[in-house]
Amino acid sequence: MRIEAQGIGxxxxxHILLRGVTLDFPAGGVSVIIGPNGxxxxxxxxxxxxxxxxxxxxxxxxxRPAHGLPARDKTALRRRMGFIFQHPLLLNGTVLGNMRxxxxxxxxxFEAERVEEALGAVGLAGKKDLDVRVLSGGEKQRLQLARALxxxxxxxxxxxxxSNLDPLSARTIEDxxxxxxxxxxxIILTTxxxxxxxxxxxxxxxxxxxxIVQSGTPGQVLQNPATLDVAHFASITNVLNGxxxxxxxxxxxEVGGAMIHVVSALAPGPVAAVLRPEDILxxxxxxxxxxxxxxxxxxxxxxxxxxxxxxQIRCGEMSLRAAITxxxxxxxxxxxxxTVVLTFKASxxxxxxxx
Amino acid sequence: MGYFLEGLRQALKxxxxxxxxxxxxxxxxxxVSGSATxxxxxxxxxxxxxxxxxEFRGRRFLIGLLQTAMAVPAVLIGLVVYILxxxxxxxxxxxxxxxxxxxxxxxxLLAFPLIAALTLAALKDKARDGRDLAYALGAxxxxxxxxxxxxxxxxxxxxxxxxxxxxxxxxxxxxxVGGNIKGATRVMTxxxxxxxxxxxxxxxxxxxxxxxxxxxxxxxxxxxxQGK
Numbered sequence: 001m002r003i004e005a006q007g008i009g010x011x012x013x014x015h016i017l018l019r020g021v022t023l024d025f026p027a028g029g030v031s032v033i034i035g036p037n038g039x040x041x042x043x044x045x046x047x048x049x050x051x052x053x054x055x056x057x058x059x060x061x062x063x064r065p066a067h068g069l070p071a072r073d074k075t076a077l078r079r080r081m082g083f084i085f086q087h088p089l090l091l092n093g094t095v096l097g098n099m100r101x102x103x104x105x106x107x108x109x110f111e112a113e114r115v116e117e118a119l120g121a122v123g124l125a126g127k128k129d130l131d132v133r134v135l136s137g138g139e140k141q142r143l144q145l146a147r148a149l150x151x152x153x154x155x156x157x158x159x160x161x162x163s164n165l166d167p168l169s170a171r172t173i174e175d176x177x178x179x180x181x182x183x184x185x186x187i188i189l190t191t192x193x194x195x196x197x198x199x200x201x202x203x204x205x206x207x208x209x210x211x212i213v214q215s216g217t218p219g220q221v222l223q224n225p226a227t228l229d230v231a232h233f234a235s236i237t238n239v240l241n242g243x244x245x246x247x248x249x250x251x252x253x254e255v256g257g258a259m260i261h262v263v264s265a266l267a268p269g270p271v272a273a274v275l276r277p278e279d280i281l282x283x284x285x286x287x288x289x290x291x292x293x294x295x296x297x298x299x300x301x302x303x304x305x306x307x308x309x310x311x312q313i314r315c316g317e318m319s320l321r322a323a324i325t326x327x328x329x330x331x332x333x334x335x336x337x338x339t340v341v342l343t344f345k346a347s348x349x350x351x352x353x354x355x
Numbered sequence: 356m357g358y359f360l361e362g363l364r365q366a367l368k369x370x371x372x373x374x375x376x377x378x379x380x381x382x383x384x385x386x387v388s389g390s391a392t393x394x395x396x397x398x399x400x401x402x403x404x405x406x407x408x409x410e411f412r413g414r415r416f417l418i419g420l421l422q423t424a425m426a427v428p429a430v431l432i433g434l435v436v437y438i439l440x441x442x443x444x445x446x447x448x449x450x451x452x453x454x455x456x457x458x459x460x461x462x463x464l465l466a467f468p469l470i471a472a473l474t475l476a477a478l479k480d481k482a483r484d485g486r487d488l489a490y491a492l493g494a495x496x497x498x499x500x501x502x503x504x505x506x507x508x509x510x511x512x513x514x515x516x517x518x519x520x521x522x523x524x525x526x527x528x529x530x531x532v533g534g535n536i537k538g539a540t541r542v543m544t545x546x547x548x549x550x551x552x553x554x555x556x557x558x559x560x561x562x563x564x565x566x567x568x569x570x571x572x573x574x575x576x577x578x579x580x581q582g583k
Contacts, residue, residue, distance in 0.1 A: 046487070075493060078491070083491035089487065101492075105494045105498055
C-alpha cells in the first residue's frame with residue numbers, strides 16, 4: 001500500500017505538533033523518521049496509521065483520500081496496517097489471549113500453528129500462558145511485534161520499538177523488522193537511534209519541531225546534514241562555536257584564539273561548526289598532507305568504546321574528540337598529558353549559521 | 356462501655372436469626388441503592404467514557420459542571436426531587452412521593468455526577484490507549500468500545516462501587532422523599548436514625564453491623580475484580 005501525507009498539520013491543546021508535513025511512502029522498503037524527543041514523531045506515525053486525525057492537510061492511501069470515508073472503509077484500511085506502540089499496549093489477559101483477541105478483532109480464524117510460529121519468531125513460545133502483567137518490558141514489546149506479525153499487515157508502523165529495551169530484545173525486533181522488509185512489506189519506523197536508522201533504513205526523514213527538515217537515503221542525510229540538529233544526530237561530534245572570517249577566497253573559523261580553515265559560502269559572522277571525530281587524524285609528529293588544518297594539542301583522556309577509541313584533546317581553549325582504532329592507539333602509545341598533532345581537511349568542518 | 360457491649364449483644368441476638376422486618380429493611384436498602392446505582396451508571400459511565408475519549412468545545416466546562424454537581428448537598432437534591440414528585444410537581448402524576456421510586460430517583464441523581472467523574476478520572480489515559488490499541492488491531496467502532504470496556508472494567512466497577520457506597524449510606528435525603536414508612540420505604544439508614552431517636556440502640560447497632568458487612572462485601576468484590 002502506498003501512503004501519502006500532504007501538508008499534514010496537527011494542533012492539540014493550543015500547541016502546534018506538526019506543520020505542513022508532506023511525505024510519500026511507496027510500497028516496500030524501510031522508511032525511518034528520526035528526530036529528537038518532542039519532534040512530533042509519535043503524532044505523525046499515529047496519523048499515518050489512521051489512529052489520529054490531522055488538523056490540516058490530507059492522508060491518501062493507494063490514491064484515495066482517507067478524509068470522509070465511511071467508517072467501514074476506514075476500518076478496512078486500518079486492517080491492512082499494523083502498529084507497534086512505543087509503550088507496549090496489550091490487552092488484559094494472557095500472551096495467547098492477546099494473539100487470539102487480535103485475530104478475532106480482524107474477524108480472522110484462530111490457527112494455533114501460526115500463533116506458535118509468530119510467538120516463536122520473537123522468542124516467546126514458552127510464555128504463551130503467562131499473564132501479560134508479569135512480562136518484562138522487552139517481552140511486552142516482543143509480544144506487540146508477534147501480534148503484528150500474526151496479522152500480516154502490508155504496512156507496519158513501529159514507534160520507537162526498541163527504546164528502553166535490553167540489547168537482546170532490541171536485536172530480536174530489529175532482525176524481525178529487517179526480515180519483514182526483505183519479504184516485501186512496507187515498514188515505517190520512528191527512532192532516535194542513528195545506528196538503527198543506518199542499519200534498517202532505506203529512506204530517512206529528519207523531523208524536527210513538527211517539520212521535515214531533511215530527507216534522503218541515510219548516507220545522504222548523514223554525510224551532508226542540512227542543519228546543526230541533524231548533524232548532532234549524525235554521530236558523536238565536535239561542535240565549535242566561533243566567528244567566520246573571510247580573506248579573499250578563503251574562509252576560516254576563529255574559535256578560542258585558533259584559526260581553522262573551512263569551506264563555506266556563508267557571510268562572515270557568528271557560526272557553529274561540526275567536526276566528526278573520525279575525520280581527525282592523530283600523529284606524534286606533523287606529516288606531509290593535503291589537509292590544511294594542523295593543530296597541536298594535549299591528550300586529556302582516552303576512552304575505549306569497543307568499536308573505536310575516543311581521545312579527548314585540548315587545543316588551547318578548544319576541546320576536541322578524535323576517534324581512532326585500537327591498533328592506532330597502541331602504535332601511537334598515547335597517554336593523558338602527552339602532546340599530539342591533529343590533522344583534518346578544511347572540508348571536514350561543516351559550518352552552519354546560528355540563529 | 357458495658358452499656359455498649361450489652362447493646363451489641365442484643366444486636367447480635369436480633370441478627371441471629373434475623374427478624375422478618377429486619378430482612379425487609381436490609382432487602383429494600385439493597386434494592387433501592389442497587390437500582391439507583393444501576394440507573395445512574397447507565398447514563399454516567401458512558402458520559403465519563405465520552406468525556407475521556409472525545410475532545411470538543413465545552414468539554415472542560417462540562418467536567419467543571421460535574422465536579423460542582425458532586426458538591427451539591429444531598430438534602431438539596433432531596434428538596435428538588437420532593438418538589439418534582441409531590442402532587443403538584445412536574446412528575447406528580449406518577450405518584451412517587453414516599454415510595455421506593457422517589458428514593459431511587461433521588462439516590463440516582465446523587466450518584467450520577469460521582470460515577471461520571473470517577474469513570475472519567477480512572478479512564479482518562481486508559482480509554483485513549485484502548486481506542487488506539489483496538490483501532491490498530493482493526494476493530495470496528497463497536498468492538499473498539501467493547502475493548503475499552505474490557506480493558507477498563509475495573510475502573511467502571513470502582514466508580515460504581517463508590518456510587519453505591521455513597522447512596523447506601525445516605526440518610527437525610529432518603530428520609531425526605533421516602534418518609535421512612537414501616538414496611539414500605541424504611542431502609543437501613545433511616546431505620547437507624549429513627550430507632551436511635553427512640554432509644555432502641557440495639558436495632559440501630561444491628562443494622563449498623565449489616566451496613567458494615569455490606570460495605571466489606573462490596574470491597575471484597577472490588578479487590579477480587581482488581582486481582583482478576
